[in-house]
Amino acid sequence: MENIIEVSSLAKVFANQTAIESVDFQVKQGEIFGFLGPSGSGKTTTIKILTGQLTPTSGTANVFGESVSQLKKSEYRRRFGVLTDNSGLYGRLSIYDNLKLYCDLYDVPHSKIDEVLDAVNLKEEKSKKVSSLSKGMTQRVTLARALIHEPELLFLDEPTSALDPTNSLHIHEGLRALNAKGTTIFLTTHDMHEAETLCDRVAFLNKGKIQLLDTPDKLKKRYSDSTITVELTNGEKVILPAGSEGANQLFEYMNTDQVVTIHSNEPTLGDIFVQVTGRKLA
Amino acid sequence: MMISWKRVNAILQKDFKDFSRNLAVSSVIFVPIILGAFYGRMGVDSIDTHFMLVNMTFGMVAAFVQCCLIAEEKEKNTLRGLMLSPASTADILGGKSLLTFIMTMVVVFFTVYLAEYKPANVAIIAAAIVLSSFFYIALGTLLGLYSKSVLEASVIVMPVIIVFSLGSFITLVVEKYPILQVATYLPNIQLVELATKVEAGAGFGGVLVEFAIILGWVIASLILTVVIYRKRMVD
Numbered sequence: 008m009e010n011i012i013e014v015s016s017l018a019k020v021f022a023n024q025t026a027i028e029s030v031d032f033q034v035k036q037g038e039i040f041g042f043l044g045p046s047g048s049g050k051t052t053t054i055k056i057l058t059g060q061l062t063p064t065s066g067t068a069n070v071f072g073e074s075v076s077q078l079k080k081s082e083y084r085r086r087f088g089v090l091t092d093n094s095g096l097y098g099r100l101s102i103y104d105n106l107k108l109y110c111d112l113y114d115v116p117h118s119k120i121d122e123v124l125d126a127v128n129l130k131e132e133k134s135k136k137v138s139s140l141s142k143g144m145t146q147r148v149t150l151a152r153a154l155i156h157e158p159e160l161l162f163l164d165e166p167t168s169a170l171d172p173t174n175s176l177h178i179h180e181g182l183r184a185l186n187a188k189g190t191t192i193f194l195t196t197h198d199m200h201e202a203e204t205l206c207d208r209v210a211f212l213n214k215g216k217i218q219l220l221d222t223p224d225k226l227k228k229r230y231s232d233s234t235i236t237v238e239l240t241n242g243e244k245v246i247l248p249a250g251s252e253g254a255n256q257l258f259e260y261m262n263t264d265q266v267v268t269i270h271s272n273e274p275t276l277g278d279i280f281v282q283v284t285g286r287k288l289a
Numbered sequence: 290m291m292i293s294w295k296r297v298n299a300i301l302q303k304d305f306k307d308f309s310r311n312l313a314v315s316s317v318i319f320v321p322i323i324l325g326a327f328y329g330r331m332g333v334d335s336i337d338t339h340f341m342l343v344n345m346t347f348g349m350v351a352a353f354v355q356c357c358l359i360a361e362e363k364e365k366n367t368l369r370g371l372m373l374s375p376a377s378t379a380d381i382l383g384g385k386s387l388l389t390f391i392m393t394m395v396v397v398f399f400t401v402y403l404a405e406y407k408p409a410n411v412a413i414i415a416a417a418i419v420l421s422s423f424f425y426i427a428l429g430t431l432l433g434l435y436s437k438s439v440l441e442a443s444v445i446v447m448p449v450i451i452v453f454s455l456g457s458f459i460t461l462v463v464e465k466y467p468i469l470q471v472a473t474y475l476p477n478i479q480l481v482e483l484a485t486k487v488e489a490g491a492g493f494g495g496v497l498v499e500f501a502i503i504l505g506w507v508i509a510s511l512i513l514t515v516v517i518y519r520k521r522m523v524d
Contacts, residue, residue, distance in 0.1 A: 058373060059373075059522075060369070060373070060522075079522065081291075081375040081376075081377055082375070084373060084374060084375045085375040089373055091366075093366040093369075094366070095365070095366045095367050095369055095370035096365075096367070096370075097303065097307055097365070097367055098365065099306075099307050099310040099311060100303065100306055100307060104303065104306060107299075108299050108300070108302075108303045109370075109374065111295055111296060111298075111299030112296055112299060112371070112374040112375060112376050113374065113375060114295070114375075152370075
């Protein structure tokens with residue numbers, strides 16, 4: 008599969024503060040790539056470099072096979088979409104008028120507005136002024152704006168941070184559908200559940216460096232302590248080795264009808280992050 | 290530089306809707322018109338006064354409104370959205386300036402009409418006013434790009450309004466303070482000189498120097514604006 012993003016030895020230093028330091032990764036065309044890390048770890052700086060909003064101090068960053076400096080050209084900006092924590096919407100205008108502007112800027116027919124509003128569950132609210140919307144609704148309009156031109160590559164910076172679980176789920180479904188149509192998604196989040204359910208691969212960013220990069224499943228297997236937890240009828244929870252040593256004990260519990268539940272003890276991505284970096288995601 | 294009229298028009302329509310709902314800024318455009326009506330009723334009829342009103346319109350509408358429109362786009366982070374879209378620098382700056390240009394022309398027209406100013410040569414004065422407006426719009430854009438918020442913009446644009454509205458009175462003290470001779474090359478003073486010559490019967494050939502100086506200011510301000518805008522595209 009072709010790489011849509013290629014980053015090599017990328018660094019950005021602001022005044023005398025290092026935001027990212029020698030970051031290397033590739034994002035394959037068609038995948039959902041999770042860029043995970045706590046606040047201040049350099050996630051947004053990386054997105055800004057990859058979208059041509061920031062110039063790197065050193066290293067290279069290529070998007071669509073071209074250096075990010077080329078992203079100032081119209082033909083490249085048409086190919087990606089960005090959702091950041093700053094809505095960038097016109098508060099005095101309606102949802103419809105905000106999206107109409109972007110339809111015209113991207114040469115997209117206005118009929119697309121209803122389609123994207125449906126995807127973010129806001130079709131009935133399109134005549135509402137943006138300034139009257141809740142934070143979650145505003146976030147959904149911003150996402151609709153990022154989706155309106157069906158970009159090949161979508162940068163999402165904490166897309167569901169202000170949303171309730173129902174709307175997050177709705178957005179996740181929309182993103183999966185978009186990804187199924189071929190859009191590559193670069194997602195930054197500190198929501199580990201979101202990363203686990205959406206991402207094909209994840210990178211852990213901490214203090215400006217990538218600490219781990221792999222699929223969520225492989226990471227969980229790598230950091231698993233290979234034990235199972237057995238809940239017994241008397242309420243006791245017993246931890247057993249997952250291998251042959253635990254098998255006899257488990258058989259005995261099962262044979263005497265004592266087993267209520269059995270769970271494998273895989274770590275969550277959050278557990279792995281804490282284990283690797285010693286920091287909590289917040 | 291490529292320009293897409295569809296994109297320019299989209300930004301113009303958006304700006305018109307947004308501006309018409311922003312009373313804090315839009316109400317400013319009535320000040321020169323009210324002053325024009327006031328001076329007209331008072332029977333004031335001198336080139337200096339008429340062009341104080343015209344230059345005030347440039348300061349309050351072309352520079353102030355443009356500065357606030359750009360500063361608000363920066364403050365609300367909407368300018369970044371436009372910059373990340375396929376719209377070119379020309380599309381964005383053209384679209385952002387078109388509303389201000391149209392409003393400036395409308396306000397200048399009503400202001401001079403109510404002030405009962407009847408130019409000896411309408412074509413020359415109209416051409417000079419259109420040319421001058423480009424300088425003030427570029428200046429407003431530049432100040433807007435430097436401002437972090439509408440509040441800051443409305444403060445930093447004040448000296449511009451004062452210097453360019455009342456600046457023509459500098460000519461009264463130039464003999465006393467020769468250093469101020471430099472100020473006579475400002476576009477507002479050149480506009481007054483141009484209008485004075487036109488009233489004395491000069492044609493296009495007689496005001497070429499004034500046109501050239503104003504054009505020089507326009508070109509310099511446009512180049513500076515585009516350079517600063519492109520720098521602002523990258524953090």
